[in-house]
Structure formats: structure tokens, C-alpha cells
Amino acid sequence: MHRVCRKLLRETILAPVIAIAMLAPVRAQAPTVPSFEKLDSMEARVQGCVTCHGQSGQGTDNGYFPRIAGKPARYLYNQLVAFRDKTREYPPMNYLVAYLPDSYLQDIAEHFAQLRPAFAAETTPMTDKAALARGEAIATVGDPGKLIPACVTCHGTGLTGMEPGIPGLVGLRSAYIVAQLTRWRVGDRHAVEPDCMKRIATRLSEADIAAVAGWLSSRRPPRDPSPESANLVRMPLACGSQGQG
């Protein structure tokens, strides 16, 4: 082969091959290790999220960091703005997004909203049968006596959330759900008024929260984990994050 040709071949074919070979072992590692294909991409820009939320927002083994992939973009955007403006307090998040403008937070929200990574394998389910039954009841039929609507009414029959502002619950771990409901109950977490989740969380006892979190975290995702369309159903409580106010 001609020398120039060989050189060309080396540079055009071999170089990328070598580059890919060098990248390959990195990409093959744990889903929480920074990795991306193209520098000028959202994938590269959101590397700041991956050690906690996973490369595709699928969550990690750490139960406290939630899955964010596939949640409605408006919900994710609301949370990012709330973290930036410290109306939702969690210092590591408050710090990371403190100096990011609205338009970029919107891009980040849309990026994770359109991802559909695989769900993590099932974790050890709650063994307390009575609690599981109580959790299932709260989630699927609610507790009319305590004025608690069923989770599925708003979060979707497949628990995949509802556009534009209600998050999916499937794929979340028990520790995260317990923490969020508790924070709502004690007034540390808020949503746009009227804050429907505050009304619901304050009607739940600690045992209720543990039960419903245990049951929810045992659910497997439906075939299509996309959120349901906006307001197909009439919600039993008005929610500011759905634009009802």
C-alpha cells in the first residue's frame, strides 16, 4: 500500500478505533461514572448529575437519590428552579444549580424527561404483609375515612405520573418516598399553591407513609413508562403544579 494511503488509513480508521478502544473500558463501567460521546451535547453537560442519578437518570443503588428519567419535564423544571431558589432545600442540589438560568434548567429537565432507561432490578420487598396491604389500599383506593385519595388517581394507573407536573412514582425507592412525604408533612417541602401534596401528606400517619412507600417501591413498571396525558381525569384535589389554582 502507498505510504500516504497507509497514513490516511491509520488516521481515519485506526485513530477512531483506538479512541473508541480507549473509551470503551470507561463506558463499560458502572452507570455512575462520568462518560459521554460528544462534548457539545446535553449528555456531556449533565455529567454533573450522574454520580447520584445515574448516566440516564435511572437512579443508583443509593436509595435516597431518585430516578429522574421519564418524569414530566415541567415537574423536573419546577424542582430545579425550587432547588436554585432554595424553596426546596437540599444543600448538595441547592449548591449545584445555584447559578444556572431558567432556560438551561428547562433544557436539563427536557433532557431527562425524554429518557427511558431500564428500571433497576427489584430490591428486597417489605416483608410485613399487613403493612403491604395497607400501602396497597392507600395507593390504589385511598382512605376515604381520612380523606386520602388514591395515589393512582393523579400519579397514573401505572404510577408513571401525569403531564405536565406530576411525577412518576414507579422506580423510586422506599427511603426516598418516606423522606419526601415526611418533609411535606412537616412543612419542609412545598409545591406551588394550592399544594395538594401537603394536604395529603398531613393526613398520613408515619405508619401510613412507611406502608405506602413500601408498597410503591415494590411496583414494577408498565411496558410504556411514559407519564399519562394531562388531565384526562378530574383530580380530587386542586394542584398548583398542574396549573390549577
Place this chain on the structure above:
Amino acid sequence: MSRRKIAALTTLVALALVAAIGWFMLHPGMLPSSPASSTVTATTQTINRGEYLARAGDCVACHTAPGRKEFAGGRAMATPFGNLYVPNITPDEATGIGEWSADEFYRMMHSGVSRDGSLLYPAMPFASYTKVTRDDSDAIFAYLMSVPPVHQPNRPHELRFPFNNRDLLLGWRALYFKEGEYVSDPQQTAQWNRGAYLVQGLGHCAMCHTAINALGGSSESKAFEGGMIPNQNWYAPSLTSNREAGLGNWSIKDITDLLQVGVSHRGTVYGPMAEVVYNSLQYLSDEDVEAMAVYLKALPQRDQEVLPSSERLVSPAVMELGRKTYEQQCAMCHGREGAGMPPQYPPLANNQSITMSSPVNSIRMVLNGGYPPGTRKNPRPHGMPPFSHILGDDEVAAVVTYIRVAWGNTGTPVTTAQANELRKLLPE
């Protein structure tokens, strides 16, 4: 009268005089009321200029509480002496500065004396703002008078005894406050002087980049030599040492990029400096940022004291742990040889902020990650994730040690205890 009696009397009179002067300086009182303020007739041009200058002074950063109305104050400012609550500077008559005159506003900026004659705590950077011209002060005042008034009473400060006694400020002022507008240096260019005016005056860079001592003061001889920022656990690097953030060997383009864009080919801003770029510097004109860069680059640089290699010795085991951690977690973005992918991912090799004597910022970045500010010229910055939940203190110390000494970097090793201390200080 005996000589002794005369001497005693003279001493008494002198003491009384000093006391009277002291009393006057402590309690300057209100200014005589001036003819109707001219701000209601301020032109659009003046108000626009005032808005620009208020950006340069970054008033909004301290005078706005997170998520609340601009300039309405109420933000808690933690200091080593207790919490200060920043006042409302909207033009509300009852709770803001609606009844102030331009004279009173200038006295506050120039002398650190409030409208009622009380002395300001130096958390308000009047030691820098004293350099601001009367004309610029009037423009800022006209702008502040034009923003929506917000009725929000000021919250009293919560300073510990004895710092809650404002009379003590007289001592602080005698030691650390030199009143006076900026005076141009005729030996220097107009551009250098403009840069000096902005850096020393409205930019109030010295508030962080000059070390603060136990009395909350910073001495002029140590100007821009760097120091820990009280209560924030970030180190503000020296601007006068090429081993820290001295910009002597940076190109003007890299300096203006760092200040205005937030990222450059030499380094990136995070933490408190990201806040400054986000709220203030990104809005400055190219000309003004370049003037600041010219001035900063020309600051006299101290000798480049490279530490003896004995202090840079690292045990092979630590080096190996650091290298392994680096290749696993960091190399994807910062490169195997620390070249980074500038400006998106900063280089670590030959990066002063990595090798400078204080390792605080590097350890913090590994623990907490960080995003540069989203700016007009870089609205979608690339970010770094936190590793505090993935790496133990020994791994954090090893990887920070590794980047401080690898690739010809001349930093010193850090200890597991240093990593642990910062981990405990920072909320997780």
C-alpha cells in the same frame, strides 16, 4: 498655678477634646436636609448607567434574599461575629431608602455612615465603594430610586457582644478604612486606570481576595494576597502570586473569559466567584472587562516560591491510589494527562488553582462537584458531579494529592484529615 497643675489641666483639656472629636466621629448625625432630590428628574441614560454600575457593584447579590424580591434585603449574612441581616434598599419610604437624598447615599458609599448618622458594619464594602465617584454614586442612587419599592422592614442584626456595639467600629475604621475617591495614576494608561477603578471600587474584589484577620479587617499591605472567605469554607486565591490566581502569565483573552464567561482555557469559576460572575461580571461590557483584565494582569507578582521537593514527597501507595481513582473517575473529562477539554472541562495540569498552597477548593470540588455559572456567553455550562458519596476520605485525599503533583504540577500532598474536615463542614 504650679507647673504640675498646668500640665494636668492641659492633659484634661486635651483628653476632653479627643473625647469630643471621638464622639463627633462616632455620631456624625444626619446631614442637613438638602433641596429636593434631583433623582425624580434623572434621565433614562442616567438610570441605565446606574443599573450597569449597580451590576458592577453586585448590590443585588447581598441585598436580595434567595427567591425574594430584588433589593428588598433580609438575606442573612453569616460572619464570625454573628449574623447580619442585609437591609432593604428599594425606594420604599417606610422600610427602604425612599426618603434618602443623593447626598446621604453618597455619604453612605463614601464614608460608611448611614442616613441617621450610625456607622455601617464593614460587611457593606464601603472601604471599596469609597473609591466610587460622586457622579457614579448619583447614577446608582437614581437607578435604585427607579426600582419597585418593597415594603419589608429590616431585621435587626444578631451580633454577639461586644460586636453589637457600633462604637467599636471607630477602632476598625481607624485601622482599616482609608476614605477617598479613586485617584488616577498618570503613569498608567486610561485602560489600566479604568480597570483599577472597577477592581478596587465597585468590584470590591479585596473583600474576599485579601485575607481577613481576627478583627474582620484586611490590611492594605496584604492587598489581593488571598485568604479563606469567612464562613463559606472556600479559599479566595491570591491575585498577586503566579502560584495562585495571579494572572501575570495569562493571556488577556483567558482573563476576560474567566471573568465574563465563567470558563476559560486556563481555569473555571465555581462557588463564590461563580456567584460574582453570575450576578455581576457577565453583564459588564467587553471594554470594562478587558480593562479589569489589564489591571489584574499588571498587579505586582510576588516571587514564585516553589516549595522544596522534600515537602512534595508522596508515598507510592497514596500516589497509586490517587492514580487509580483519577483514571476511574476523572480521566474521562480531565484527560489522562490532565489536559482537560478546555474551556468546557478545565485543565488540571499546570492549573494554579489546583497547585496553590491551600487545597481547600480542590477538595471541595471533588466532594461536592460544581457547575460554572450560566452566563450570556456560556448559557449552558458543563458540570462536575459530587463524589462525596462515592469516595472515602483516603481516596479524596489521594486523588487531590495526585492531581497536585502529577504532570509536573508543583503542589503538596493533602491529608485524609483535611478531606474529612471539609466533608464534615459541608452539608450533605
